[in-house]
Amino acid sequence: xxxxxxxxTQRNIAPxxxxxxxxxxxxxxxxxxxxGMQVVLxxxxxxxxxxxxxxxxxxxxxxxxxxPGLADMTATVVRMGTTARTSRRIEEDLRRMGxxxxxxxxxxxxxxSASGLxxxxxxxxxxxxxxxxxxxxxxxEFDRERRQRIEELRVERTTPGFLASECFRxxxxxxxxxxxxxxxxxxxxxxxxxxxxxxxxxxYTPANALLIVVGDFTSxxxxxxxxxxxxxxxxxxxxxxxxxxxxxxxGRRVHLVHLxxxxxxxxLAGNLAIARHxxxxxxxxxANSIYGGAFHSRLVxxxxxxxxxxxxxxxxVNPLREYGYFSVHAAVRNEVVAATLTEIFxxxxxxxxxxVTPEELDNARSYLSGAFSLGVATQDGVLGQLSTVYLERLPxxxxxxxxxxxxxxxxxxxxxxxxxxxDSANAQIVLVGDREQIAEQxxxxxxxxxxxxxxxxx
Numbered sequence: 001x002x003x004x005x006x007x008x009t010q011r012n013i014a015p016x017x018x019x020x021x022x023x024x025x026x027x028x029x030x031x032x033x034x035x036g037m038q039v040v041l042x043x044x045x046x047x048x049x050x051x052x053x054x055x056x057x058x059x060x061x062x063x064x065x066x067x068p069g070l071a072d073m074t075a076t077v078v079r080m081g082t083t084a085r086t087s088r089r090i091e092e093d094l095r096r097m098g099x100x101x102x103x104x105x106x107x108x109x110x111x112x113s114a115s116g117l118x119x120x121x122x123x124x125x126x127x128x129x130x131x132x133x134x135x136x137x138x139x140x141e142f143d144r145e146r147r148q149r150i151e152e153l154r155v156e157r158t159t160p161g162f163l164a165s166e167c168f169r170x171x172x173x174x175x176x177x178x179x180x181x182x183x184x185x186x187x188x189x190x191x192x193x194x195x196x197x198x199x200x201x202x203x204y205t206p207a208n209a210l211l212i213v214v215g216d217f218t219s220x221x222x223x224x225x226x227x228x229x230x231x232x233x234x235x236x237x238x239x240x241x242x243x244x245x246x247x248x249x250x251g252r253r254v255h256l257v258h259l260x261x262x263x264x265x266x267x268l269a270g271n272l273a274i275a276r277h278x279x280x281x282x283x284x285x286x287a288n289s290i291y292g293g294a295f296h297s298r299l300v301x302x303x304x305x306x307x308x309x310x311x312x313x314x315x316x317v318n319p320l321r322e323y324g325y326f327s328v329h330a331a332v333r334n335e336v337v338a339a340t341l342t343e344i345f346x347x348x349x350x351x352x353x354x355x356v357t358p359e360e361l362d363n364a365r366s367y368l369s370g371a372f373s374l375g376v377a378t379q380d381g382v383l384g385q386l387s388t389v390y391l392e393r394l395p396x397x398x399x400x401x402x403x404x405x406x407x408x409x410x411x412x413x414x415x416x417x418x419x420x421x422x423d424s425a426n427a428q429i430v431l432v433g434d435r436e437q438i439a440e441q442x443x444x445x446x447x448x449x450x451x452x453x454x455x456x457x458x
Contacts, residue, residue: 023373025400026382029219030390033226035233036207040390041222042214044379050215051115051379054128055391057210058203058238059108061320064177067195068187071105071203073149074196078112078204079103080141082134087141090127097123103131107178108321109391110203115380118216122225129229132204142193150185157453160266160331160432163257167451168268168430171255172325174247184454205235210390214383246272246323249426252446256439257432257453265337265433269344270327271423276319276392282405283417284326288317289364290414291351291422292328296363298347299328307343309336317421321392326421334433338441341429348427351418355411369403 026042033039060071079101080087094101099116112131114124156162166181173179211230213222249271274280285293292299292315303309313330328348332340356364375381376399389398431442435450442448452458 023376023400023403025376026214027219028386029223031223033206033231035231035235036209036237037230037233038210038390039223039226040210040212040386041217041219042212042382042386043217043219044214044382045216047379048118048216049116049379050118050121050124050213050217051113051383052124052128052211052213052215053111053113053383053387054132055210055212055387056110056204056208057108057391058199058208059105059110060180061107061177061243062203062238062241063199064180067183067191067199068180069149069183070191070195070199071110073145073188073191074199075103075105075110075112076145077137077142077196078131078135078200080145081136081138082130083136084130084134085127087138093123093127099124101127121215121217121222125225125229129233132209132230133233135200135204137193137196137200139193142196146188146191149188153182153185153188156182160259160262160264161329163259163453164266164268164329164430164432167255167257167432167455168270168327168428170455171253171428171430172246172249172270172272173323175244176246176323177243178246178320178323201235203238205237206230206233207235207237210387212383212386212390214379214386243322249428252425252427252429254429254431254442254446254448256435256442256448256450257430258435258450258458259432259453260434262433262437263334264331265334265431265438266329266331267337267340267344268327268329268430268432269341269427270315270325271421271427273317273324273326273421274319275322275324276388277394278324280417280420281319282409283413284317284421286364286368286406286409287351287414287417287422288315288326289368290356290360291315291347291418293317294364294367298350298360299344302347303330303332303340303343307336307339309333309340309343313340313344319392326423334437337431337433337438338444341441341445345424345427348418348422348424351422352415352424354415356414358411361409361411361414365406365409368406372402372406 026044029041031039063070097116097120102113112128116124169181170179299313303313310330310332315328318325450458
């Protein structure tokens with residue numbers, strides 16, 4: 001072999017992976033204030049900035065049957081003013097500090113978040129505390145946000161992905177609050193400012209709160225700042241509400257959302273699964289990565305690379321506080337809906353029948369371990385991971401032992417998770433598309449229920 005040929009051969013051989021680097025976790029301190037507010041501080045001195053989030057353990061699910069989406073609207077308008085600050089003043093304060101501020105709500109939590117230079121930590125915490133304790137809910141700001149939300153809903157009801165998710169969650173969760181993804185236009189129109197104030201007063205309380213701060217500070221000094229801003233805040237814990245359990249589904253069923261004239265169909269299938277605190281969580285995460293949760297997963301190779309049915313098929317394990325669900329989604333041409341579903345269930349059943357290969361197992365473990373390491377490389381990443389631990393009340397060493405637990409899983413663990421949670425026989429299927437184009441294909445997979453974009457049977 002010539003020197004040139006040998007050199008070309010060496011260039012074509014991928015270098016072996018080096019040893020996995022240890023994650024350097026920031027020094028962490030956790031305290032609970034006298035008023036019940038939980039505080040987690042993580043010292044990260046890489047950059048002279050801080051990131052903070054103040055969570056409340058109440059979200060849209062807390063009032064879903066009475067006022068769907070109310071927590072989301074409340075979080076939006078919280079940012080619009082306090083008894084001491086107008087909306088304009090808030091923006092001026094943020095510009096002066098070179099800081100960012102956001103508010104949001106999900107199914108289980110509401111949050112106020114801020115980030116900026118560490119030298120302005122006092123000002124940032126003061127602003128967050130003011131919003132959490134003294135929001136004024138200006139009428140004109142509320143009216144504007146209500147109009148905007150109604151317009152957003154009108155657009156969403158033309159979007160196949162939104163319609164599929166809404167129908168899927170309603171099907172899986174039944175009478176449980178998790179069934180409701182978004183309010184209707186009429187429900188938003190019925191909101192009154194007093195409804196937002198009521199949710200705020202009941203749920204934005206210190207006994208319901210978790211503050212996480214990550215950044216360039218000493219824990220003792222930061223804790224003193226937190227005590228100064230939040231220590232004298234008094235309000236009771238919200239009353240707990242017991243929700244009905246989701247239904248148990250037997251047999252596959254197809255829910256076809258008719259979107260006239262659609263040249264593509266949104267496919268969404270899956271079933272109830274587990275929340276993050278379940279002992280099987282690591283098993284199902286690894287199984288999902290091999291099935292369809294990573295770019296080189298079986299599902300992607302099958303229906304994207306080999307069949308060309310869709311550009312981006314994906315599966316996911318979606319944890320909520322009380323329950324979780326497993327889902328598979330893809331947007332495909334109308335003529336290959338049945339073929340796509342066939343391959344989705346073929347790959348699901350293959351995961352349930354035979355152990356994965358050693359190569360697949362090793363690649364998936366490396367992928368999850370690497371993704372985790374990247375996810376904690378920034379202040380925001382560390383904050384996000386810490387919020388998972390403390391909101392879900394996971395073991396204190398959850399983050400430090402994550403990669404070790406993933407690495408310890410075997411092909412038998414993957415097979416066990418697939419058999420328990422990839423419920424092929426009882427999967428619920430949602431198709432969003434033109435029923436004239438896909439109804440016959442849908443009927444091949446179970447009894448078909450046809451709905452309009454508002455969820456009404458047709």
